[in-house]
Amino acid sequence: MTLASAVWLSSARHIRGVVRSPWTTIISLVQPIVWLLIFGSLFSAVSRIPGFTGGMYLAFLTPGVLAMTGLYAGGWNGMYTIIDIDNGLLDRLLASPMQRLAILLGPLAQQAVVVLAQSILILCLAWVKGVSFAGGVPGYLVMLVSVALLSCLIGALSNALAVIVRKINVLVVAVQFLVLPLTFTSSAYMQLNLAPGWIQAVSKVNPLNWSVEAAREALGASPDWGQIGLYLGMLSVLLGFALWVATRAFRSYLRSQ
Amino acid sequence: MTQAEAAVAVRDTAAARPAIEVAGLVKTYGRDVRALDGLSFAAEPGKVFGLLGPNGAGKSTTVKILTTLSIPDSGTARVAGFDVLAEASEVRRAIGVVAQRTAVDQMATGIENLAMMARIHGLRGRELRTRVDEQVERFGLGEKAKLTPYNYSGGQRRRLDLAMGLVHRPRVLFLDEPTTGLDPEARIGLWDEIRTLTREDGLTVLLTTHYLEEADLLANQLAIVDRGRVVASGTPAELKGELRGDAVHIGLDSAEAAVRAAAQLADEDVWDVQAEDAVVHLRTADGARALPRLLSTVDGVVSATVNRPSLDDVYLRHTGRAFRRGNAEGEAS
Ligand SMILES: Nc1ncnc2c1ncn2[C@@H]1O[C@H](COP(=O)(O)OP(=O)(O)O)[C@@H](O)[C@H]1O
Ligand SMILES: [Mg+2]
Numbered sequence: 410m411t412l413a414s415a416v417w418l419s420s421a422r423h424i425r426g427v428v429r430s431p432w433t434t435i436i437s438l439v440q441p442i443v444w445l446l447i448f449g450s451l452f453s454a455v456s457r458i459p460g461f462t463g464g465m466y467l468a469f470l471t472p473g474v475l476a477m478t479g480l481y482a483g484g485w486n487g488m489y490t491i492i493d494i495d496n497g498l499l500d501r502l503l504a505s506p507m508q509r510l511a512i513l514l515g516p517l518a519q520q521a522v523v524v525l526a527q528s529i530l531i532l533c534l535a536w537v538k539g540v541s542f543a544g545g546v547p548g549y550l551v552m553l554v555s556v557a558l559l560s561c562l563i564g565a566l567s568n569a570l571a572v573i574v575r576k577i578n579v580l581v582v583a584v585q586f587l588v589l590p591l592t593f594t595s596s597a598y599m600q601l602n603l604a605p606g607w608i609q610a611v612s613k614v615n616p617l618n619w620s621v622e623a624a625r626e627a628l629g630a631s632p633d634w635g636q637i638g639l640y641l642g643m644l645s646v647l648l649g650f651a652l653w654v655a656t657r658a659f660r661s662y663l664r665s666q
Numbered sequence: 667m668t669q670a671e672a673a674v675a676v677r678d679t680a681a682a683r684p685a686i687e688v689a690g691l692v693k694t695y696g697r698d699v700r701a702l703d704g705l706s707f708a709a710e711p712g713k714v715f716g717l718l719g720p721n722g723a724g725k726s727t728t729v730k731i732l733t734t735l736s737i738p739d740s741g742t743a744r745v746a747g748f749d750v751l752a753e754a755s756e757v758r759r760a761i762g763v764v765a766q767r768t769a770v771d772q773m774a775t776g777i778e779n780l781a782m783m784a785r786i787h788g789l790r791g792r793e794l795r796t797r798v799d800e801q802v803e804r805f806g807l808g809e810k811a812k813l814t815p816y817n818y819s820g821g822q823r824r825r826l827d828l829a830m831g832l833v834h835r836p837r838v839l840f841l842d843e844p845t846t847g848l849d850p851e852a853r854i855g856l857w858d859e860i861r862t863l864t865r866e867d868g869l870t871v872l873l874t875t876h877y878l879e880e881a882d883l884l885a886n887q888l889a890i891v892d893r894g895r896v897v898a899s900g901t902p903a904e905l906k907g908e909l910r911g912d913a914v915h916i917g918l919d920s921a922e923a924a925v926r927a928a929a930q931l932a933d934e935d936v937w938d939v940q941a942e943d944a945v946v947h948l949r950t951a952d953g954a955r956a957l958p959r960l961l962s963t964v965d966g967v968v969s970a971t972v973n974r975p976s977l978d979d980v981y982l983r984h985t986g987r988a989f990r991r992g993n994a995e996g997e998a999s
């Protein structure tokens with residue numbers, strides 16, 4: 410079996426799973442919608458803060474909400490691998506000719522599809538609420554790509570953790586532990602020139618921030634494509650690293666059993 | 667040599683070679699658990715090889731190493747002629763695995779589960795569909811095959827599991843305690859199925875079990891595993907043959923009577939005399955004939971049984987523990 414067809418088979422299996430049991434996907438949509446609607450109106454006064462240049466706050470918030478959706482989806486992604494471990498399927502696949510990389514990419518591909526679908530729904534909602542972007546189609550595409558990259562890179566790490574700890578509750582703690590600091594050292598909710606200097610410094614190495622910044626830049630009236638390329642490039646490199654970590658984690662899984 | 671003769675010659679040399687060769691496997695977990703402690707055996711092709719041992723003996727660990735799911739600390743293992751470490755991909759292509767716990771995709775129908783395994787092994791198109799249908803038929807899944815395993819009984823799920831291990835026609839099939847947790851009827855059905863398997867295509871089966879009767883019934887060759895080592899091996903008949911004579915159990919009215927009786931009986935033509943509570947166990951050449959004479963020498967007899975040697979006795983002899991006790995220990999760990 411070629412790697413390509415193995416990846417396709419593995420992805421199709423995971424996508425079929427979420428299509429047949431869509432509840433997690435549906436419930437995980439509630440959170441971003443609440444952020445968008447509640448935060449969007451609660452903090453609409455933000456746009457009047459001196460120094461805020463983001464325009465309408467809801468429009469400023471939209472790329473942030475999408476990136477947060479990708480971040481959470483990625484964080485929870487290891488859950489699917491833990492389910493596979495618990496029902497013995499991971500072992501079955503590891504003892505079969507299916508390539509390890511294909512086994513790993515299955516849940517990530519599923520997640521990319523889910524996150525893209527959710528993003529499009531959220532964008533429709535934002536549009537209904539009067540949000541529009543000067544950047545047009547290229548801007549939207551960059552936003553979707555940056556969200557997908559972020560969520561896959563977090564997802565790969567989540568899967569690595571999953572095969573090592575094999576417990577859903579540890580995964581939950583890890584996600585909770587990670588999400589808040591990543592959020593508040595990014596420009597997801599607030600423009601960073603209004604934040605303390607140390608937060609601005611930390612944000613430079615925060616992939617959530619790269620994703621949000623790439624999207625905002627591309628959605629603006631005159632995008633700086635060099636900057637966008639840099640952010641997407643850094644996200645891709647980090648994704649490659651995360652995949653490498655995950656394959657190492659699979660090896661340690663075999664050693665431990 | 668004609669082509670047909672050459673083919674036979676090739677098959678014969680292939681057949682001469684063990685399908686599974688295990689030498690000196692050691693596997694430890696952490697500091698204290700020595701799951702395998704120098705395990706060795708060889709399984710002939712086209713036969714059912716049974717690994718019999720109580721829970722915790724190291725059977726599943728052995729299966730995991732042989733199916734490339736675990737890495738041993740030391741020792742070597744070859745499956746279908748391939749080294750499990752150096753040639754893991756070749757091993758994975760040659761084997762079918764049915765693990766101790768059922769492993770099916772709960773979100774996929776029976777047919778989709780089977781098709782996935784077939785695809786992974788490179789089948790496609792019409793051939794794939796034929797194979798999948800074959801398995802559905804063979805394992806009696808019928809209309810259930812169109813539903814997800816949520817709708818199956820435990821036995822049906824296990825049968826799907828088994829079908830997934832076989833759909834690609836492996837050369838070596840691993841069955842780790844395939845009948846544990848099945849109801850008696852399903853168990854007997856599965857036994858029939860396993861016996862049929864080896865008759866076709868020279869499939870080699872490695873079966874682990876902690877049921878003595880199952881090993882006795884299914885295995886052509888047997889290795890008794892205890893604490894990570896093989897303590898005895900051979901055909902079930904050979905193993906039982908090692909024990910000379912029949913087992914006689916005489917029940918008495920008290921434990922003291924049993925001790926007294928054991929002392930008296932020791933003078934007769936018997937051996938392995940043991941008193942356990944109010945029962946005396948012993949062995950003698952022809953149990954049925956010896957019984958009246960034995961019973962007349964002791965007082966307070968309430969019951970008596972004579973048994974042909976069983977694997978129970980083999981296990982007791984090689985490990986010094988009754989099989990059931992070994993089990994209980996394993997369960998506690
Ligand atoms: N992943 C593991 N981590 C730690 N100990 C293990 C692991 N797997 C098995 N063991 C231990 O190794 C021993 C052998 O287990 P196993 O091979 O499952 O026995 P069996 O299949 O014969 O019941 C047992 O003491 C068991 O507790
Ligand atoms: Mg076991």
